[in-house]
Amino acid sequence: MxxxxxxxxxxxxxxxxxxxxxxxxxxxxxxxxxxxxxxxxxxASRIAGVAYDIGAEGWAVRRPETAQLAAELGLSVEFPRPAPSWVWFDDGAFAMPARAVLGIPADLSDGDVVAALGTEGAAEAARLDGAPLPEELPGDLGSLVERRMGAEVLDRLVAPIAGGIHAADPHLLATEVVSPGLLGAVHRAGSLAGGVALVRGDGAPKPPVASVAGxxxxxxxxxxxxxxxxxxxxxxxxxxxxxxxxxxxxxxxxxxxxxxxxxxxxxxxxxxxxxxxxxxxxxxxxxxxxxxxxxxxxxxxxxxxxxPGAPIAHVNLAVRAPELDAGPRGNGMLVARGTTRVSAKALTHLSAKWPSLGACCPDGLHLLRVSYGRAGEQEPELSAGQALADASTLLGVDLSADRLVDHQTIHWSGALAxxxxxxxxxxxxxxxxxxxxxxxxxxxxxxxxxxxxxxxxxxxxxxxxxx
Known part of the structure; x- marks a missing residue:
């Protein structure tokens, strides 16, 4: 011993x-x-000769301790390129509200909220959230949003975010775990939107995540x-x-x-x-x-x-596509449940999102992560061809097989309960x-x-x- x-x-x-x-x-x-x-x-792994993250790629900046740890380790912190996240529905793609927490908007009259919900949908959500608060709010994220803003806000704004980040139905997520302090802020503000505004703060939206440069x-x-x-x-x-x-x-x-x-x-x-x-x-x-x-x-x-959590799988693509230099879907997009035109649940434009990674890629080379696997669904059969087809639909750019430089399929089974x-x-x-x-x-x-x-x-x- x-x-x-x-x-x-x-x-x-x-x-x-x-x-x-x-x-x-x-x-x-x-x-x-x-x-x-x-x-x-x-x-980490390497694709097309470039080292990159194959798992978690950053942390939520709501707390300072991880950035402090990075400094103590002698590592530099970087933030994503400023760009909105997008959501894909079969009826179209739209940018997510900039001032939001897990997709819950801080102002239901914002133009990006109206674009996502429609004028009547945004007005109905505001009417519901204007009702007096009960003494006790639901403890799970799905019920909280549904009761205060309605099913459309839950389905179109919150469920894609929760499913993409936490691989779970919002009704299975404890609000105080996935967004600490939100329930208290809602009680202080008297509404869900007001609580989100308190959590987000004033001024220009700040990046919600950070990572280590390199x-x-x-x-x-x-x-x-x-x-x-x-x-x-x-x-x-x-x-x-x-x-x-x-x-x-x-x-x-x-x-x-x-x-x-x-x-x-x-x-x-x-x-x-x-x-x-x-x-x-x-x-x-x-x-x-x-x-x-x-x-x-x-x-x-x-x-x-x-x-066990939902099976998670990524098909990571290195593609030669100068059309992606402009980042047509920001840093990536989430796919709404029930979509029939693509089988992926999300796409991340990795080389656009992280400046240090983009700097490592030759001109015209882009790294994409196409994600699969939802709670309650069997893990699909994956292939580079399917990922290219999904990425083409989501990005609006024809990514044919001759543009593929390299690819990797990564599985994380049961990782996110x-x-x-x-x-x-x-x-x-x-x-x-x-x-x-x-x-x-x-x-x-x-x-x-x-x-x-x-x-x-x-x-x-x-x-x-x-x-």
Missing amino acids: RRVDAVVIGGGMAGLVAAWQFTREGLTPVLLEPRGYTGGLVA GMFRMPQVLGEQVEAAGGQLLTRTGARSIERGSDGSWLVHAAGTVRAADPSLPPTPSGAPVELSAPRLVVACSAAPARQLLSGVVDTTGPDLV PTTPATRAWVQGLHEQLTGVPGVGLTGAWASGSGIAALVPHARRTASELC
Whole structure:
């Protein structure tokens, strides 16, 4: 049994941040990750010779901590090119309202809202939102929007955003998780639109997301490099099997080497080589299912079924198309559910969206990410030909096969489980139980809130409180 300062179980972004924070406290942690790489959904590949993000490409800027972390790591922050997001319906495409939160408009009389809803639709939404607020607002995003602004706002503005970002029906999303502070702002303002206006603030709309110049994947790379430079260890292909308290109060972590599963989207399988660690500090930062199993002997982990998220797949295209230099659909577009003319759920014009990525592309070369996979739907058969056809329809540019320079298909199966109110309450209960257990902390994307913006401060705080 090897004695170490701290053990971190899970090598996604949360685990890396926790391990890095331990080194800031003067400790040398050991991180265990069953897959062959660290960073989780923040990962990189190369297409047409250009390095780019194949997973999460940035963070929501509603909180400052991720930008602060980037600065501490010596990384530069960049923002997307100023451009509206678009939504595709079979009856046409339109730009999303500029002043909005998850598609919910701050002013229902704005021209872009009227263009999306029509004059009568916008007026009806304003009438509904002008009604007095009830004492208690619905906890899920879908019911909140539907009751305050109506089904058309939900279907045409909010559902495409929620489906594209969170891969879930808005009725399955807890408002306070996906937009912290919105419900309180609605109560203060007396209307949903007014609450959005308070959250968005005055002045010109600010970019809702940011990334690392050169690619978001640079952040986990540098986190890992700095952990190892400080004496910590990143043990990939090593998965935790069980944890227990030792007689001296330390945490005993029983782990084993792993091998890649036949289906690479599934968790790796143990290979038998044992790894035994003992530490006074333990951070569980893996995904929800293995975390529940590991902690089942420590606290009561009884709770809701952990339903896997929708299968997510991207067909990434490198195309030679000078017509795209002007960015005809901004930085990309979301596709409304029920559309029959395309099978994709979204398209991102990556090389237009991120300045540093565009600068790496030769003249006329454009990188596109065509996304597939919705909650409740079977993952479609994917091909570069289908992605080219969908991209042509969405962008209004003929992208024939002879324009294709390179392509990659990326699968993230079950990666984004929806954050329901019931799941949120269960997670909060786990945290409350663990406050009474010395030397252990729980973090991760599912345990800290939605996205990198939430997990970074949570992971840092979790590690700091154990020091």
